[in-house]
Amino acid sequence: MQDDKFHDECGVVGIFGHPEAANLAYLGLYALQHRGQESAGIVANKDGHLRLEVGMGRVADVFSTERLKKLQGENAVGHNRYSTTGQSQIKNAQPCLINYSQGALALAHNGNLVNASVLRAALVEAGSIFQSTNDSEVIVHLIAQSQKRSFVERVVEALAEVSGAYSLLLMNEDSLIAARDPHGFRPLCLGKLDGAYVVASESCVMDLIEAEFLREVRPGEIIHIHKNGMESYFPFPKTAPKFCVFEHIYFARPDSTIYGSNVYSVRKKMGHALARQAAVEADIVIPVPDSGNISALGYSEESGIPFEMALIRNHYVGRTFIEPQSQIRHFGVKVKLNAVKESIKGKRVVVIDDSIVRGTTSAKIVKIIRDAGATEVHVRIASPPTLYPCYYGIDTPDQEELIASRLTQEEICRFITADSLEYLDKDNMMKVVKTEDNGFCAACFDGDYPIKNGDRAPKPIQLDLFGSA
């Protein structure tokens, strides 16, 4: 799957208690760059003074040596963003840093709230003034208006109002809170480095900074980290986990472990399952790089058809590619992918991708392969047809743009001019990821949304608040 189909969501990282907190957050953002390339930012906490450096673009574009040096102190939170909501503007970039009655507060949020607009309207009606069009700002206002005394209680009171997906970091002048919504839609994990705590969207951050991976933050868990250690709270009623299966299929890095499983292994097994389910006689298996690499390897292993990396990806093509005028041609995919004719000519080709969204990219890829001399092109997709939009943090197009919601599998096959097209069955996919302890949201495939529009936010179980996990 190419960048022009789904867009990434967000990545968050928090460091508490390390002399080079911002430097580690910076490294963490590098490791999470795939989760958002629109903006990057870090708030560092130097003796209670919080400072924000943020900018549009990738981590490498935003942070110079000078800017990093300005971020002193032992605690930090960082954020990579692709807008799930809100316009593409610097004022919507995170972390957001505000001052309120209790002092400074920084927030970094991955996920999407389903009742943000309702909450926002009520706050504005009562006189609140918003700085951004970002739904995360609602949380900040709710915390600011809470009349509770302690930081944790204010946060719980605020989160009791919101409904949807959040893997959230909140830093005040002397502590750090990591919170994950009761369904646990988005991943979030906890580690330790030289006595410091690390919280990050994916475990690859721990690998990079050589932190010890402790565990994942649990669905519904609120972890409060301060100079005397950490406490864990489960203030909301327990509910079934609804981990986003699409993280395994596309978003997360293959070297990360999320929801208890390694992503690379999951994708390999999806390739195995796909080969068993949708075999075809062919000469070579090739991946759409890089999203189809691992499932293609799995497909090749299981089917015995040789694996070739015969589509070459130009990694220098980023968001800033300017499409020259239409008088010549549309270059969108070609500038990113080229075929190795010598490997493809005269061959029957199985091409593997993780998903199809609008179908236009797949059509171009089939054409590139056919132009390179393939005699047959069989498309195999390592996930079910994408039928429904995501409301929990993945920026899918509207339903009418999802080709699988408009055309049958056969019609899609003709649209992309493949000789055959098969998707991995939902059941086969679920067999790969499902264990006793987990549970998944696959609403993009089956339309079964865990939180409906108009659902009330979960009320906190008051007495449980200061009981620990």
Next chain:
Amino acid sequence: MQDDKFHDECGVVGIFGHPEAANLAYLGLYALQHRGQESAGIVANKDGHLRLEVGMGRVADVFSTERLKKLQGENAVGHNRYSTTGQSQIKNAQPCLINYSQGALALAHNGNLVNASVLRAALVEAGSIFQSTNDSEVIVHLIAQSQKRSFVERVVEALAEVSGAYSLLLMNEDSLIAARDPHGFRPLCLGKLDGAYVVASESCVMDLIEAEFLREVRPGEIIHIHKNGMESYFPFPKTAPKFCVFEHIYFARPDSTIYGSNVYSVRKKMGHALARQAAVEADIVIPVPDSGNISALGYSEESGIPFEMALIRNHYVGRTFIEPQSQIRHFGVKVKLNAVKESIKGKRVVVIDDSIVRGTTSAKIVKIIRDAGATEVHVRIASPPTLYPCYYGIDTPDQEELIASRLTQEEICRFITADSLEYLDKDNMMKVVKTEDNGFCAACFDGDYPIKNGDRAPKPIQLDLFGSA
């Protein structure tokens, strides 16, 4: 092989006779981005008025829609640069554009001249003033001082003075010259698109812009393209071709065809040859991405040991990565590569790379693999030991930094803490690339330099100039 070992050289592209010449040059530079990421520039020719847009950084950083729009006209030359000589400064970026007695002249050069400093000293002594520290500027001065009448003759007179490697584009107000040195060190190829001529460092440019690949520019050939067509000249005595073998090993894109062979196929065969030459019992073969990908596939194919992409590359780490202070750790390689523990744990691993330069990167990669749980790590290199610096356009480190020139193979193996280390023999390598018609420079492996220091430049065969095509 990683970016911190060898650095890329340069890429050039020229378009003659297309209404969107600069747009095509821009796309060509994208396709050649791997050949140089320090600066990018295009000169476009609008009715004899040449305009330069150039900047530091990658193509995407340099060209905005506004800048591209300024580049009107039917002819254009573009250049991606990594400095082979000269400091990293905007004044050294190419194309260079100057005015001289015959009008405007733009130059884009890939390669390195061995007698540039001698020529420069003589020119300066006689009163010439240089704008850059770039050795290519010597050619411009020689053309400016020639008393010949025609553009081609001036260029021939200038090139008769220079010795070394050049794949060169020269554009004046009404024509374009493509020149390749008599040994043909660097690649250069010729294509056609809708009646327009295209000249580019590699054939992947033709694929991208959907131009027809005509042929490679021949060693010693000077092609003059103008509104009435093109002529080809061979003004210098014929000599043996000395194609840079390292283009096949590392520099060129796998989807390009250079020196008559497809790069992907060559690398695959190097993998095969390496597997035959240096077999080892193991459980998986993994490449150092992306430089080792294809030879690793070949090694796996030939040996039957399963292929795993168990090193994950972070493609967002570019030149601008800031290494945080040393108090924490050195992150250089780790930020680019991470291992998939689940795939490696308990396995005997063969890791394939294209070459070893300083050895420090290889040592870190072995450590990453071992830390991920490998029981054995066998390093296989798909080229011979790199013993000598290149003087023809590849920016290798000084000889004392080349680990193979200081340590024996056994010592290198211990230095990188591998269980075993084998390089592809030079003879086996040559068997893969050698045909009847070609000839290679492998001076970086064998020290056999085609042009010695102090060699005179080839005198042109005067009478032949307006002879053959």
Next chain:
Amino acid sequence: MQDDKFHDECGVVGIFGHPEAANLAYLGLYALQHRGQESAGIVANKDGHLRLEVGMGRVADVFSTERLKKLQGENAVGHNRYSTTGQSQIKNAQPCLINYSQGALALAHNGNLVNASVLRAALVEAGSIFQSTNDSEVIVHLIAQSQKRSFVERVVEALAEVSGAYSLLLMNEDSLIAARDPHGFRPLCLGKLDGAYVVASESCVMDLIEAEFLREVRPGEIIHIHKNGMESYFPFPKTAPKFCVFEHIYFARPDSTIYGSNVYSVRKKMGHALARQAAVEADIVIPVPDSGNISALGYSEESGIPFEMALIRNHYVGRTFIEPQSQIRHFGVKVKLNAVKESIKGKRVVVIDDSIVRGTTSAKIVKIIRDAGATEVHVRIASPPTLYPCYYGIDTPDQEELIASRLTQEEICRFITADSLEYLDKDNMMKVVKTEDNGFCAACFDGDYPIKNGDRAPKPIQLDLFGSA
């Protein structure tokens, strides 16, 4: 008086109902540039869509052709700022533009509120989040929290809370409000151009854009301008006018008419009065340019001593002058002023300035004149000694830095090494400006502050609100 003594305050301009509203606001800001050079901004209203362009620096630095073009629509408000409160940061620059329950709102404020920090603390305690450290933002929050229906009523309710100096412009999606505090500390005037309304800090704006000067906005008046015309309200109890006399002495432009009098004429008369009060035998009268120009002319006229412009001002020295390292010398004043030796040598000199703040600048000026060969240097100041800080919008230094609050007149004379020093008496100054209808704040000279700390804000006279003026 030089720029390094007092700093300017702010300038505001509003246009309602002109097709080139932002262009006129831009011109108005040029005319008001002397009132604030730290930042400049304009909000334009295009069919109810408000757009802000703002930046640090002078009008010329902030507005490019491109930025001006973005400001379409028939209504606009502009603001030049020197911070009276709040730090020097872009987030404190005005106009500020926010969204609240009733839509968009832009504010431009000249003056200083004395109870801003109390109001702010209460708002924050109740959960409001502020974007700036600017005291003007309090007004915006009060308007947002008002439960009144109409724009005017919300504004009145908000202003009923604030105490201090304000000449204020507020623009919403379909109208413009101009408000002046009950004492009328800062000037504000009203004009008309081709059917459009113009509101500006000084009348020189009307001259520039060739608008008809209608009248000054009255103390305590709230003018609501909309598509059907304008209404005027006086919702607060009438109180004595307290016009800032320092506007006449230094801030306002000589070509402006404020508080019913032309500034040039007032300064001339202050020069006359000073000559009568503090005569001295001398050969020439010279002004400290440009602040002393007009009173020096007046002094010369009345005394008959010839006027010479023997101090030359370098107008290119702005805020950005970098003082080179102290090893050489301190250049602060010298880089701005130089003496014409030929005019001064051997002469007894009377030098006229508008005021003395810290005394250091005056000392340097006396030295420059003496070094140029003056035999005597008599300093005459066209205002009384500056003894007290201003709390109503002029950024005076703390009292301890005001030389007149620490030294006697005789001691100041010695400090600045003058042969004699005289200030214009407060009574003589008041005779120049006072008429039957006006009243002045001269708290910087006499410490008689019209609003004390802790004074309550004036309660609106409810029933009068929708009676007209």
Next chain:
Amino acid sequence: MQDDKFHDECGVVGIFGHPEAANLAYLGLYALQHRGQESAGIVANKDGHLRLEVGMGRVADVFSTERLKKLQGENAVGHNRYSTTGQSQIKNAQPCLINYSQGALALAHNGNLVNASVLRAALVEAGSIFQSTNDSEVIVHLIAQSQKRSFVERVVEALAEVSGAYSLLLMNEDSLIAARDPHGFRPLCLGKLDGAYVVASESCVMDLIEAEFLREVRPGEIIHIHKNGMESYFPFPKTAPKFCVFEHIYFARPDSTIYGSNVYSVRKKMGHALARQAAVEADIVIPVPDSGNISALGYSEESGIPFEMALIRNHYVGRTFIEPQSQIRHFGVKVKLNAVKESIKGKRVVVIDDSIVRGTTSAKIVKIIRDAGATEVHVRIASPPTLYPCYYGIDTPDQEELIASRLTQEEICRFITADSLEYLDKDNMMKVVKTEDNGFCAACFDGDYPIKNGDRAPKPIQLDLFGSA
């Protein structure tokens, strides 16, 4: 005279032997800012390593603290530019810094060469490549091509080729040369500060940095300053001095002394002479600020008519003023000047300016004064009609744009709608400036050009070269 009439030319400053050479050069450029606001630059010499910092805009725009810090070393040359020739581009900004056979060379030039294009064509024909379109670059090429051994001899050989106006600074790795053309068109003076030498366009530089004014550099003099002191050469035949009279009238700062006279005193006397020559009955005399200030004072003194500064200049209007669209009005002059109605109303006004170029500005000023209520407006110009363009360094418009070359004095009077118009007679002007020892170029008034087109450059008197002055 306003900025939109004549444009300034250039200012140069050189420092030799001071630990803060670049800082002093920076201050010097501030003092010379009136001579050129298009670009500013400094080359500093740190132990033989020359470094250039240059940019478009004013000194304040170009030099940050960081940039100044990069300019270390004891010698420096600085340059403010308004292009007398060459386009407005950074490559034409000075100082220019090049490398040639003898090492580094920096050049800063005030003036204009009349045979630059001929020399340039010859150099280019012989193969020289120029970096700029600046005529000063010719001098650099001539020095580079000289085969003389010593720096001074190379410079003399180069200057023997050039014809026209130059006040020139040349800095190599260990010395500084100051040269003034044989006619001495442009000013240049010499000073000393703490043992260091200072060379600058005007004496106001010496005042600012508190250097001792030694003397002016003499026409035809070449001063070589090095670590052992300085030598003076007069290598060219002696010729009559032709000082630019326009420096006294408009360009130079009033506090400078040039050609042996103080500019302020000269302008005052021109005012006296004008009052005697062109008396008129009137109520007030007002200057066009700032160019007419001093002659207006002189006119007032001599005539006894009171002086009023009734035109107020907005000093914040610089080159960057954007003229809003023509739908409203043309604001060019109005945005810079406003009249004080109270001073003008009902008065007969004499308005004094230094010169009239195109006449459009004068027409607008007359209108402004009349609109302010003047009953009569009499224009008096403190120089003769400007009839001819300058070829020696002042950027006058083409002759057809000079109103005095197209209309009679009476017609101009009507064009500008004045009640009367008088210019200072050339004879009366000359009486003010002429002494026994000097001589002036007044070609802009009388067309008597000291150097004709096609005149040969002066041949050096060889034997005199190493005789001293």
